[in-house]
Amino acid sequence: MMEVAEILDRVQRxxxxxxxxxxxxxxxxxEEVTPELLRVLEEIADQxxxxxxxxxxxxxxxxxxxxxxxxxxxxxxxxxxVKISMLPSDLVDSLFGDFITESLGSxxxxxxxxxxxxxQSIIExxxxxxxxxxxxxxxLVTLVAAGVKSREEIxxxxxxxxxGKLTDRNEIVWSDLVVFSTDLYATELLGDIERAYEEDLVDxxxxxxxxxxxxxxxxxxxxxxxxxxxxxxxxxxxTVKKFGSWYCFNKGEKSLARAGTEALEPADxxxxxxxxxxxxxxxxxxxxxxxxxxxxKKYKKCCxx
Numbered sequence: 169m170m171e172v173a174e175i176l177d178r179v180q181r182x183x184x185x186x187x188x189x190x191x192x193x194x195x196x197x198x199e200e201v202t203p204e205l206l207r208v209l210e211e212i213a214d215q216x217x218x219x220x221x222x223x224x225x226x227x228x229x230x231x232x233x234x235x236x237x238x239x240x241x242x243x244x245x246x247x248x249x250v251k252i253s254m255l256p257s258d259l260v261d262s263l264f265g266d267f268i269t270e271s272l273g274s275x276x277x278x279x280x281x282x283x284x285x286x287x288q289s290i291i292e293x294x295x296x297x298x299x300x301x302x303x304x305x306x307x308l309v310t311l312v313a314a315g316v317k318s319r320e321e322i323x324x325x326x327x328x329x330x331x332g333k334l335t336d337r338n339e340i341v342w343s344d345l346v347v348f349s350t351d352l353y354a355t356e357l358l359g360d361i362e363r364a365y366e367e368d369l370v371d372x373x374x375x376x377x378x379x380x381x382x383x384x385x386x387x388x389x390x391x392x393x394x395x396x397x398x399x400x401x402x403x404x405x406x407t408v409k410k411f412g413s414w415y416c417f418n419k420g421e422k423s424l425a426r427a428g429t430e431a432l433e434p435a436d437x438x439x440x441x442x443x444x445x446x447x448x449x450x451x452x453x454x455x456x457x458x459x460x461x462x463x464x465k466k467y468k469k470c471c472x473x
Contacts, residue, residue, distance in 0.1 A: 169193060172200050176208075179232040182225075186417035187232070191407050194236055202242060208233040209248040212263065218255055222262035231267060235411045238278035238404035245279045250286035253304070257297040268299045270400075271410070273306035278403045282316055284308070288325070294336040302344035306401075309348045313401040319392075323354050330360035342369040350380050351398075353391035358384065 170178075170193035178190035194201045212218050212230045221227045230252075237245040253260065253272070260268065276287055290296055290304040308325070311317040326349050334345065342364055349357050358380075364370050365377045383391060395401060404410055 169196060172197060172204060175201060176204055176229070180227070180229050182228050182416060184417075186408075186412040186414070188408055188412060191232065191236065191412070194232075195239070195407070198240055202237070202240060202244075205233040205237050206242070206244055206248065209237070209245060209252065213248050213251045213255075215255060215259070218252075218259055218263060222259055230263065231411065232407075234267075234275050235271075235404055235407040238275040239407050241281070241403075242279055243281040243283075246276075246281065246283065246286055249276060249279055250290060253290050253300045254293060254296050257295075257300075260297045260300055268297065268303055271404075272300065272303035273310055274400075274402060274404050274410075276304060276307035277310040277314065277316070280307070280311075282311075284317075284325070291329070291341070292333060292335075294338070298338050298340040301338070301341045305341070305344045305348050309351050309395070310401045310403065312352060313395050313398070314403050319352050323349070323352055323357065326352075326354060327357055327360065330357060330364065337369055339369065339371045340374075343371045343374040346370050346380065347375050350375065350383050351391065351395055353384065353388045355384050355388075 170190065175190045175194050175197070178187045179194075194205075208229050212221060221230070234245075234249070249272075252263075253276075255263075264272070276290075280287060287304045287307055291301050293301070308317070308322045312319050312322050326345060329345055334341065346361055346364060349361060354361075361380055362377065365372070370377075
């Protein structure tokens with residue numbers, strides 16, 4: 169079996185392929201490899217060292233560590249992931265790119281052990297990267313979908329955000345709050361949502377008030393069934409499947425139409441247009457850009473949910 173030192177060496181850099189053998193060996197040697205993966209996150213949590221690594225586009229150890237520790241449900245990773253998430257915005261973006269919007273929420277939900285304090289500290293930090301704050305909000309919805317937290321508990325917290333805890337006017341964060349409240353069928357928060365639109369806090373191109381009301385009109389059963397079926401609201405259970413399908417590992421197997429995107433899971437009915445963080449060969453799909461599936465909606469409200 170592969171030794172821990174070799175596992176760590178194999179996942180350090182992007183060499184054009186997913187290190188499946190190393191990942192499987194890490195899973196088999198979970199107890200031995202976990203302290204080393206935590207050390208990887210400790211290193212990236214140091215701002216000076218993070219800047220050095222962020223300048224190296226082929227550095228990958230921190231992403232492997234994030235996924236594996238999430239799969240292990242390693243709660244010791246939680247404070248480290250929170251600390252990393254609150255690094256300066258430009259640094260977080262250079263280190264993680266679109267991992268932030270596509271996977272960070274699942275990772276946070278997977279390592280938090282049901283403790284919401286760290287996630288809430290990210291959401292409420294005005295200086296944190298806005299997409300990171302959105303990912304933290306999404307992690308709360310994931311915890312509901314996974315049965316870790318009740319819908320009522322998360323909506324109680326969302327209510328507190330609407331009613332004073334969210335103190336800044338960041339349009340992306342407020343729009344995410346409305347999106348995720350809608351996902352949880354928060355009809356009891358409709359008045360708060362309407363006030364957010366009245367105060368011009370929400371980007372109507374991300375989610376319009378009519379979108380909210382139309383979703384609410386479909387009923388609670390429909391909303392919660394949609395949540396249960398959403399593949400982006402899952403805890404991390406399979407690093408090989410979740411991380412190994414990224415385009416940067418499978419360039420030779422993707423058509424030009426999918427350049428810069430993750431591979432789809434077999435159950436997905438259409439191309440979801442998910443961007444990946446490293447060596448992007450096509451322009452990044454912004455969360456406020458039109459969705460590439462041609463639905464006419466913003467990416468954030470459509471395939472980027």
